[in-house]
Amino acid sequence: MHPVLRTVLQRLGLGLLTLFIVSIVIFMSLELLPGGFAEAILGQGATPETVAAFNKEIGLDRPAYVRYVEWIAGVVRGDFGSSYAGLGGSIKRSVTEMIAPRLYNTFFLAIVTAIFAVPLSLFLGVMAALYRNSFYDRTVNAVTLTTIAAPEFFIAYILMFIFAVKLRWFYPTSTVSESTGFVEHLYRAALPAITLTLVIVAHMMRMTRAAIINLLASPYIEMAQLKGIPNREVIMKHALPNAWAPIATVIAFNLAYLVVGVVVVEVVFVYPGIGQLMVDSVSSRDMPVVQACALIFAATYILLNLSADIVSIITNPRLLHPK
């Protein structure tokens, strides 16, 4: 087996192990939350007896480890259980059904943002490295630092004010439903996507710039200059291929943020993503939903970091082409 493939499989195995440990942590920390679904739904006036009866009805009276094993066994089979929300009534709502459309929306927004933000950051970063310390470099740095320093809701409201209220190019809110068409969805997600782009570009662009500049002192860069290679090519051909590892790490980190950290932007634009769903479920103590969301977030982190690792392995000829 090629050593790279072996490393990737090893990392994948480690990732699964991490995910398993995370599932335990998620479950236990939710156990520690004060109050339960029964208290939340029955209100403060509920007597201990009614709470106990309610808990017994939805199976919450059994010991934690039994419930954990039951839950995790379901997850392995792809069944995240039923939401507590439907338990009182006649219709059972499966967690998967609740999450799927929300998850689609979140991934939709994340992918749209990434498609714009990642190439943009790379381009800005490479240019900043090429024209380092120039007026362009300073301007790009100042602007991106400003957008990252400003709170995201602030950026969101400003964009909304300019583009939705004043110019009326977009709707102020981004409500979408399952019946929304692809193009319409794209149009409605534009403002949140721009907001998120402004939030994550600075990080990725600055790392691209720093990783390249870090390499410019290497003897092989000087060699390329002494071979009469133009600056642009020195950076694209001689510096960038050696700079992917740190850049990929930061990109992965920011893409993970697009999935797990967007709740504020979702709330501002009333965009029905998974972040909102999770927050709502926490306040109503709808544990199966919260657990599923948390697990999806963890898996996103692990997968993206795994991809960053793979990028740094395959861009390192020492690992890809062993002696």
Added chain:
Amino acid sequence: MSTEKKRVKGEVLLEIRGLKIEGSSDGVWHPIVKGVDLTLRRGEVLGLIGESGAGKSTIGLAAMGFARPGCRIVDGSIVFDGIDLRAASDEALRELRGSRIAYVAQSAAASFNPAHRLIEQTVETAVRHGIKSRADAEADARDLYKRLQLPKPDTIGDRYPHQVSGGQLQRAMTAMAMSCRPDLIIFDEPTTALDVTTQVEVLAAMRDIVEQFNTAAIYITHDLAVVAQMAHRIMVLRHGKEVEQAPTREMLKEPKEDYTKTLWAVRKLGKPESISDDIVLRVHEVDASYGPGMKVLDNVTVQLPRGRTVAVVGESGSGKSTLARAITGLLPPTKGEIYFNGKPLPRALKDRDKDTLRRIQMIYQSADTSLNPRQTIRDLIGRPIEFYLGLKGAECDRRVVKLLEAIELSEHYIDRLPGELSGGQKQRISIARALAAEPEIIICDEVTSALDQIVQEEILTLLMRLQKETNVSYLFITHDIATVRAISDEIVVMHQGKVVQQGPKTKVLNPPYPAYTELLLSSVPEMDPDWLTRLLEKRAAKSREKA
């Protein structure tokens, strides 16, 4: 175009007049090159020699119209084949670089881009400058690899830099420089990072190819014996100024300036060997490895007599430094015993008591990295005094001052930081730190390799004096045969983790030799400008004999 041009031997190719270059440190500009004149004719090889900081590389790069970041050319003229490089546009300079003036750097390992295959980097210049088509350039590269005697010239180009050896890389870099058939090549210490045995082949390959294409070259080195093989003319530089300049044979026969004469100094240093049976340290049939299948020491037996110097020589990868790690306990041996004063030493560092630790000290190659830059000299030398001897405060200070005297530095140095000292002074501090523990053995790992010839001599003289005064024993690890000749009593020759030979200096350095010792010794460049030619003839004759 340039390749079509007639190359008339003897015509002036490069003329530098009154070159002044400044470097900046902490925002202050100070002179590095202080008015150097240089004339180079077509087909001529000029050797630039001098200690580090003499401005050799800076001048070499200036010949390409290039100044490193933090350097600037402030005055003088650089005219290459009628083109004023100081007045030329960036675009014009870029056109010249690589195509008409090429550069071969010191460390090929660092100067090849790790991300691209060798052939891609070899042909890049020719293709980029539009001199050859990619296919032609690749065919030519394979031809050059062959001429430079690289193994498997047809396929070696498909390898990545980390997949070939240092000597091969250096030849590949020469091929890269040759790809456009430049008029001038700057060789910047191209063999300094190589082992002597490898150096011979690389020198021969470079000399051949420069002759074949009648290329002019500037050959930069600090090794006079190497430059004697390569250059028609030698220029000696010091502190950014020319000391003297003469044709190679003349310069070697009768150097005029005192400074030039001192460049020979380390070769004059010497001491008669003295044999002793009082063995302080005995390494007995030791194996050591870095993980399974990575055996670096193979059944090594070495003896170190008290108050004597045993030099361990061999090329990189021969296990010299690993031997030091095994003795100090940093890498516990997997087999065998190490006896210290007749008693077996605990294998691992953590099992040894303080007094044992005190008796075996170590000095490293790079004082820059082995001295904590944030500690003053008082802390650096005082720490082992306090730790091993339990002296504190004023008493400890007195001892530090005494040690400073022993290494010929005044007591004013006590409050300085390593950054305020020169390379030689820093290495003296390392010596004082080792001495502070009052050891019986000091292991010196390439302690003079990073130093200039003159400083080297001072350090070696100091070490010998200290040995006389304290009867300390040195295990002196080095790849430099001249140093070995100068200071050792006994010599251990190592090759691929095995001891080839141990014996008194006169025996090891004189025939009959085991095959490897002969290869090693015959590869050490000599001052004689005909040395390389003769050596190659001799080796060729020998291989014919075998066939």
